Amino acid sequence: MGDKITGIFTPHVVPLDPEGRINEPELRRYIEWLIAMGVHGLYPNGSTGEFLRFTADERRRIVQIVCQQAAGRVPVLAGAAEANVRETLAACETYAGYGARAVAIVSPFYYKLSPESVFTYFREIALHSPIDVTLYNIPMFASPIDVPTIRRLAEFPRIVGIKDSSGDLVFMMRMIAAVRPGRPDFSFLTGWEAALVPMLLAGCDGGTNASSGVVPELTRQLYDLTRSGQIDEAMRIQYRLLELFDAMLFSADFPDGFRAAVDLRGFAMGPSRQPQSESQQVDRVALQKVLHCILADSGYTEYPAGGCPARTGNIDRDRITHLSAAVVEELRKRGLA
């Protein structure tokens, strides 16, 4: 088995050409940049990477490109969920061959499975996978992995970690309390960078964070500051990252705000495969401004010509959204939410 999985892994977006095909040169250029900017690892076929919108063949190709380009400089955590256990195990074998450090497998989705079924699914994979497995818990999208289940699964040596995207810090602490005493090598990664510093302080080994594909210098800095005990400075940056994270999260249906933001760093990501209406185009000018100011605040770039607004909690945006409250409620009651 390999080393314990630690640090910030990037669940990267996949650049597409105008015909919607994987843009391989741009993907390679983007991976190269991420490594240069200091990410600790790469995570193709995550939720940010829209694994579900690619065919099985395309998912393989993406991992192959990423492993080739990384060339051992940083570890690769390859998303390997396929249609069923057999297909998933076949992908595990392929990704082992490509040199991935481990695979990440999301809990079964669409059907909402019971804890016993979630356990049985991962047990089957743990018993036959030729490569280390990290569990992927994302309860807003897939069957939840609860604390008793993670404990039972941690008895399989092949399972070496969990990525949790619930954003629930106390749930993370419950998992750590339940598993770490018996499995000190087990890795806890948070998928919720809005609370990255607190998660690291609570014992996480790292994160798989979409924001690290946009501002890898910032997430790395956050990680390093926290590890070296500079908590106040880390929290200051955490608040800035939250501002950017919210802008990317709320500007479009996930993960399109992240795709738009990577564009602003100089990569031609192209449109998502989920079609968008005109009204859905992310306001890149607004996003650009937030991104620019945050990077300037952290000394990574100059301030924009017009200056940056004082950081006051997005007052104007809030006021606007609040005006719509009555409409919102009506829609909510009609079954929207």
Add this chain to the structure above:
Amino acid sequence: MGDKITGIFTPHVVPLDPEGRINEPELRRYIEWLIAMGVHGLYPNGSTGEFLRFTADERRRIVQIVCQQAAGRVPVLAGAAEANVRETLAACETYAGYGARAVAIVSPFYYKLSPESVFTYFREIALHSPIDVTLYNIPMFASPIDVPTIRRLAEFPRIVGIKDSSGDLVFMMRMIAAVRPGRPDFSFLTGWEAALVPMLLAGCDGGTNASSGVVPELTRQLYDLTRSGQIDEAMRIQYRLLELFDAMLFSADFPDGFRAAVDLRGFAMGPSRQPQSESQQVDRVALQKVLHCILADSGYTEYPAGGCPARTGNIDRDRITHLSAAVVEELRKRGLA
């Protein structure tokens, strides 16, 4: 365009051989039986058919077998959701070639999309599909289709109906009120046979009901009684169907209780592709008994030797489950539910 879609369509389970491959002869034998028992149509690649646990190639093969076997005797509504719009449109084309009456396309799942994104997704399909499209709303598993969205989508002639599995009768009525005046040809199908009679009385044109793959004679009888105005008798059978439906729904993670029940009608369905622990094996003896008694009540078979229990709302089962309430609550609070 074809006739309006009406009646009971069967979202059938797919028999698998011991190696987990599609058992084609048994699938053909099963389809033949369903047609003989009076189902109005067939619906391969539905949720009951575990479309997600097959590969793209397998999904095509399933539809091909079903269309061949149906041979025009009953219409086929083919589940055509694939990884993205392009792949889905390719499946639509293929299924048109196989002779399917229409395709059924589930709302985007995993990611929870906004109404605008759901609209844009289906609009793209409606504009390019060579075959009629029915929407598939199943909010416990996929992005919800709300009333304003269904109204907007009903403006596309290619979209000819919706299958709703929310089980919410009033939501169904709101959809009918919103769409029917402008699109009298638009078909409303309920996926919730526990309320089939009330749904038909409220204006539904039919249903796509997993139970019709187990007791096609009963769901057909229900449909015919309701259509001929014999409401009291229909409701009497509706309550029996509810008992069976609940037994299949709650005896295992969906759809495994339905798979086990089809077995009891004399078909070798084989195990699901979702692995199961020993404790998860459906209690087929208990399920058999419920099934046997319900069919006997309706005159389709003799009563079992030991007789049937009085219908008293599953008192014993309830009492047992209630004892676990404290445990349940504890688990629920820990994030299980």
Add this chain to the structure above:
Amino acid sequence: MGDKITGIFTPHVVPLDPEGRINEPELRRYIEWLIAMGVHGLYPNGSTGEFLRFTADERRRIVQIVCQQAAGRVPVLAGAAEANVRETLAACETYAGYGARAVAIVSPFYYKLSPESVFTYFREIALHSPIDVTLYNIPMFASPIDVPTIRRLAEFPRIVGIKDSSGDLVFMMRMIAAVRPGRPDFSFLTGWEAALVPMLLAGCDGGTNASSGVVPELTRQLYDLTRSGQIDEAMRIQYRLLELFDAMLFSADFPDGFRAAVDLRGFAMGPSRQPQSESQQVDRVALQKVLHCILADSGYTEYPAGGCPARTGNIDRDRITHLSAAVVEELRKRGLA
């Protein structure tokens, strides 16, 4: 014990004077009108009656007025939930003295209690109440009463019925299947008039419906048509009632749309005790129009001068609300819903 509780009970709004005090003369006049219009019973201190916004003394006074005014012509079902079991039992005693037919007691709210706690709470009341008790299940507001719990509670003779406001028809059927065989005298009342006809066809004995305080002639007609087997005509009116129900439900935070609608029938209900901003005033002109057209459709009044729009599912309103979808989603993600 009294007769089985059947028919449509009105959970009426309480008229308030400009100082926010109970307007007793108007309340008496309103009760008189409701009886004249054919409601089968009265239900003071329900959710529509905003029981929670009155003091314990005011709640008693409301029941006293209603019982006096009813004077035995129709039965009174008095909402009796107070701060704890002791206070609730004291209210039961008082309401028995006033001549109420039974009390209705909502499941414990605020705290979300386990089924065992819900059972124990009602058991304590059942053992000591001097008056028949109906349970009140309203899971969007209070701890849910599940099927096993209703079964256990139905073993107490003092408990004679349940009012369910979940709106879930199949849940109602499960309760009926579980309880009716052993307690044919037990009463099932639906609080969801949007599905009143289907609920009655499924076996409900009646309803406690806020709409019956606005259009008592219509809910009575619905009830009578269904009981006499005129299902098609009943469903036609059901759809009209749904239109009005939605208008009242979605025009304001519940129950203010109902309060505004009673005003339009000629009663001075006054403002709610929940303060409202200017933007929250119900658009009474719009509500008036819907109400007027529905009553005209049913022959209860003349059509308005400007005529009524074709019934096409509120297209315009839908289109407007849909424009706000992006805003909605943003707010929802921020924790609004």
Add this chain to the structure above:
Amino acid sequence: MGDKITGIFTPHVVPLDPEGRINEPELRRYIEWLIAMGVHGLYPNGSTGEFLRFTADERRRIVQIVCQQAAGRVPVLAGAAEANVRETLAACETYAGYGARAVAIVSPFYYKLSPESVFTYFREIALHSPIDVTLYNIPMFASPIDVPTIRRLAEFPRIVGIKDSSGDLVFMMRMIAAVRPGRPDFSFLTGWEAALVPMLLAGCDGGTNASSGVVPELTRQLYDLTRSGQIDEAMRIQYRLLELFDAMLFSADFPDGFRAAVDLRGFAMGPSRQPQSESQQVDRVALQKVLHCILADSGYTEYPAGGCPARTGNIDRDRITHLSAAVVEELRKRGLA
């Protein structure tokens, strides 16, 4: 106006005598002990204090006793929510007279109000209260207070803080980011002590924590360690507190586990007003053991004779609960959750 509200406030349980009446001498003794153990403030009529299960007169009496006993040594934050705005303002006036530092007012509950209604409710109170007001957000029990609403309410000088019991760290950060720049005196208190250290590091001014009524020495130590920058030691104790917190939270319906735990510290709290079945009695022996070991770990007492188990995430308890997973799922599907 008074000083900024900071530190750990205790939302204390109310001791009851065998007849269920307020046990005044024991309440005074308990308050005295809490002050001696170092809590920064007191919080009568919170959710832990079961404010809803007392009459309006009893709530006043509780605050009076607490204010008298505190006698200015620590500030009192008095829960003042009553049936409506008028009654609530009357309570505010009374509590100002008793010498409370501020009142805490929970967002409207039972009815789920829209953000606009929540705003209007608190605005009305802010404009007329003679005493400082802290908002109380507890979305699992009451209408949620969202970020735009807190921002709008922070414009009223009378509103001086918020207690948030959502347990969502990122939501807390969003509130702080939105309000603090314009209102540096505004106080953010977390009600979720399972994450007390991270919440303090993220900028909270303190907490109102039920656990501080059980182990006031531990919560105080946590607070002091965090404030003095000893994060590692603080996190070590945080994990212990989590173990105790979970034991109290999951051993009974909230807040009964906390009531049982205070008993174990030597106070006669008596039974709750919510009746309990035999099966619901908290296992005080088990709870005692956890409590004893945690206090011993922190040096506050000797270890128990039989020693303490290694801290391994409650493996045994987890294994037991997991066995019930199938039952749980069944119940959940039936509408329990």
